Amino acid sequence: MENDAKTKLATGNAGIRIKKEAGTLADYLTNHLKPWAEAQFTQKPKSLKWYRNEINVLLNYGPLAGARLDEINNVTC
Numbered sequence: 568m569e570n571d572a573k574t575k576l577a578t579g580n581a582g583i584r585i586k587k588e589a590g591t592l593a594d595y596l597t598n599h600l601k602p603w604a605e606a607q608f609t610q611k612p613k614s615l616k617w618y619r620n621e622i623n624v625l626l627n628y629g630p631l632a633g634a635r636l637d638e639i640n641n642v643t644c
Contacts, residue, residue: 591633592625596622
């Protein structure tokens with residue numbers, strides 16, 4: 568029974584719902600996409616430069632950078 572209860576908790580089927588608040592696009596770009604690009608494109612400086620430039624463009628557009636990820640859609644900004 569204990570294993571069943573743990574499995575239900577782990578899969579979210581125990582009746583307890585904890586909704587995490589979505590972060591902002593700026594958080595995602597800074598904490599996830601930029602480090603990924605820097606690790607992925609160490610041997611391709613032009614690709615890395617492209618990612619850095621595009622990330623900076625998005626970060627400089629305040630309404631989009633400050634928007635929560637779950638609120639962004641094709642009409643947001």
